[in-house]
Amino acid sequence: MNFKAFYDKIVDLIYNNRQNIMRVSFSLLALLFLIIVLFFSSDNFNISSEVDTLVKYIDDRQYGMAKTYYDDLEKEFSDSKMNRLNNKVSKKLSSLLMNKGDMYINGQITKEQYMGLINIVNALDPIIIDPTSLIDLGKRVNQMYKEENITYESAQSYLQITSSLKGINEGLEEYKQNIKILYESRKVYKEGTRNQSIKKYHEAISAYDKVIKEDEKYYSLAQSAKKECINVMHDYYINQAKNLAKEGKYEEALKNLGYLNPYYDEEEIKKLEDEYNKYISNYTMTSDDIISLICRRSDENKKDLSVVSYLQTVNGKRYYYGEVLKNQKIINEVLIDTETKKMYSYKSDKKDYECNYSDAYFKIDENSGEIIFSIDKEEGKYVLENKLEEKGAKYKSIESIESNKLKKYVNDDLKNKMKKNGDIYYYFSVKAGWFKPKEIYMVNIYDKTTYILINDKVQRF
Numbered sequence: 001m002n003f004k005a006f007y008d009k010i011v012d013l014i015y016n017n018r019q020n021i022m023r024v025s026f027s028l029l030a031l032l033f034l035i036i037v038l039f040f041s042s043d044n045f046n047i048s049s050e051v052d053t054l055v056k057y058i059d060d061r062q063y064g065m066a067k068t069y070y071d072d073l074e075k076e077f078s079d080s081k082m083n084r085l086n087n088k089v090s091k092k093l094s095s096l097l098m099n100k101g102d103m104y105i106n107g108q109i110t111k112e113q114y115m116g117l118i119n120i121v122n123a124l125d126p127i128i129i130d131p132t133s134l135i136d137l138g139k140r141v142n143q144m145y146k147e148e149n150i151t152y153e154s155a156q157s158y159l160q161i162t163s164s165l166k167g168i169n170e171g172l173e174e175y176k177q178n179i180k181i182l183y184e185s186r187k188v189y190k191e192g193t194r195n196q197s198i199k200k201y202h203e204a205i206s207a208y209d210k211v212i213k214e215d216e217k218y219y220s221l222a223q224s225a226k227k228e229c230i231n232v233m234h235d236y237y238i239n240q241a242k243n244l245a246k247e248g249k250y251e252e253a254l255k256n257l258g259y260l261n262p263y264y265d266e267e268e269i270k271k272l273e274d275e276y277n278k279y280i281s282n283y284t285m286t287s288d289d290i291i292s293l294i295c296r297r298s299d300e301n302k303k304d305l306s307v308v309s310y311l312q313t314v315n316g317k318r319y320y321y322g323e324v325l326k327n328q329k330i331i332n333e334v335l336i337d338t339e340t341k342k343m344y345s346y347k348s349d350k351k352d353y354e355c356n357y358s359d360a361y362f363k364i365d366e367n368s369g370e371i372i373f374s375i376d377k378e379e380g381k382y383v384l385e386n387k388l389e390e391k392g393a394k395y396k397s398i399e400s401i402e403s404n405k406l407k408k409y410v411n412d413d414l415k416n417k418m419k420k421n422g423d424i425y426y427y428f429s430v431k432a433g434w435f436k437p438k439e440i441y442m443v444n445i446y447d448k449t450t451y452i453l454i455n456d457k458v459q460r461f
Contacts, residue, residue, distance in 0.1 A: 047081065051088045059096060061113065063120040070124055086127050093121055097165075098133050105141060105150060105158055115161050122166050131168040138162065142175040145182060146215070152183045185212045189222050196225060201233035202259040230263050241272060250276040251318070285309075285320045285338060293341065294324060294334070297357035311338075314371050335362050335371070344373060347445070349422030356402075361424075361445055374445035380426035383443050387450045387461060394432065401427040401440070409440050411456045425451075 050073060057066035074082060097117065104114040121129060141158055144150040159176045162168065192207030204225070211222035237256045244253040254276050257269055287307040295302045309322035317337065324332040332353045333346035345358035360376040375383070377400055388395055401409070406427055418425075425442040432439060440453040441461065452461040 047085050047088060050085060051092060054089060055092045055096065058093070058117070058120055061116060063116060063123075066120060067123055082126075089124070090127050090129055093127065094129050094133060097121065097129065098137060101134065101137050101158065101162065105137075105144075105154065107154075111157060111161070114158075118161055118165050122164070128167045129165060131165070131171050134162055134165070134168060135171040138172040138175045142178050145179050152179065155179050156183075181212065182215050185210070185215050186218055189218045192222065192225060196229055199236055201229040201236065205229050234260060234264060238268070238272070241276075245272075245276055245279070250279045254280075285336065287322070290320060290322050290324075290334070290336060293336065293343065294332075294357065297343070300326070334358065347374070347422070347424060349420075349424060352423055354423075363446070372446060374424075375443075375448065377426050380443040380445065380448075381428060383448045384428055384430075384441055384450060388430070391461070396431040396433065399429050399431075401429055409453060411453075413456060413458050414453060417451075417458050 054066055054069055054073075057063075057069060073085065077085060100109060100114055100117050103109045104111070121127070138159055141150065141155050145152065145155040156176065156179060159172050159179070163172045163176070188207045188210045192204045192211075195201070195204035195207060208222040208226040208229075211219050213219050237259050241253040241256040244250070244256065254273060257273050257276075260266075260269055287309050290307045290309055291302055291305045294300060294305065304326050306325045307322045308325070309320050312319050312321045312335070314335070318339070319335045319337055322334050322336070323330050324334060332355050335344040336342070342359045343357075344360050344362040345353060345355035346363060347353070347355075347361040348363035351363075361374040363372050363374075364370070365372055381398055381400065384398060409427070424445050426445060428441045428443070429438040430441055442451040442453065442458070443449070444451075450461045451458050453459075
């Protein structure tokens with residue numbers, strides 16, 4: 001049989017049995033497809049089982065076991081199989097995070113529980129959570145706070161913890177800022193209501209003006225409260241100004257009148273302002289006034305002195321600061337209260353003009369630059385009296401030791417203390433009894449610490 005005859009025979013055989021051949025071919029294809037489906041179904045079933053186990057560990061807060069389990073799967077699974085597992089875990093954990101986030105917001109789980117969930121999700125490094133649903137929840141939290149259905153602490157805590165989830169990036173930053181702005185606005189509103197309740201109308205209005213329009217409810221309340229303040233503040237501040245003026249506090253009186261100027265344009269207010277400004281002008285001191293005051297208190301000759309001075313406000317009070325010069329050399333620095341004419345000389349551990357004609361002293365703090373006033377001698381005596389009573393010490397009398405009599409009490413220990421801290425003390429002799437020697441005490445003019453000079457030693461009393 002030649003090749004052509006064989007070929008024709010095969011063709012006839014196929015043609016005559018074509019239906020059977022097609023049925024067998026389809027059966028084989030179906031079997032092959034079934035085998036492939038069963039293979040992948042079995043693989044997916046295996047992955048689903050592993051996913052459920054991992055998520056259950058996490059849901060049960062067995063985080064150590066979850067991490068170990070996941071690490072073991074990475075070693076066992078192929079890269080493609082691990083990718084499929086990660087995708088399924090990501091979806092499951094996204095759902096779990098949403099559920100636990102809701103529970104945390106509603107107070108059903110603690111901050112530690114929610115934070116633990118976030119931490120374990122971050123620890124499963126290749127798994128990335130789709131942040132969309134969590135950002136939507138953040139938006140809802142923002143709205144809940146605006147509608148006062150959640151506290152600021154809970155809202156910020158949720159957003160802060162959730163923001164630490166890898167992959168969420170800056171998605172929640174807008175809502176964190178919104179909530180913070182609302183919180184600050186409501187905080188100043190409450191501050192305004194507190195000030196209004198104690199008749200600090202100026203401060204209340206300043207707070208109400210800071211309430212933002214976006215917070216519709218509190219903005220409306222603030223505007224209404226502001227109108228109430230304006231309606232009642234007129235008589236209150238005028239009466240305050242008049243009472244302060246009676247005490248000689250004309251600057252404070254003017255400040256109270258100033259609160260009314262933005263809202264009232266009245267002749268009465270202007271008249272009072274003119275009157276109080278005239279009184280303030282009486283507190284003005286020239287260099288000659290300062291020199292005259294110093295000369296009345298000391299042995300200095302007016303012709304020998306000159307003063308460089310300027311007005312200075314300290315803690316809301318007016319003082320004249322002056323450098324006192326004698327023969328072009330600074331011999332003192334003074335602060336003079338413009339109202340009381342009380343005089344303070346500069347004295348610190350590093351600078352002392354040894355002035356004995358001042359009422360008290362002042363110094364400048366090296367760190368803050370603030371002016372610190374000392375107590376005067378009478379206050380120093382009062383401090384010592386209280387200390388003696390506190391210690392139960394009996395005494396007959398307390399006398400201030402003048403500088404010209406101090407030398408006989410100075411010993412090496414006292415010299416060392418003065419060298420270290422400066423001569424920043426008032427000195428007193430205390431007579432304890434008729435037949436007992438006098439005791440010598442020192443009171444720090446700035447911090448009121450009390451010392452006793454006993455057995456040639458300076459000791460804290």
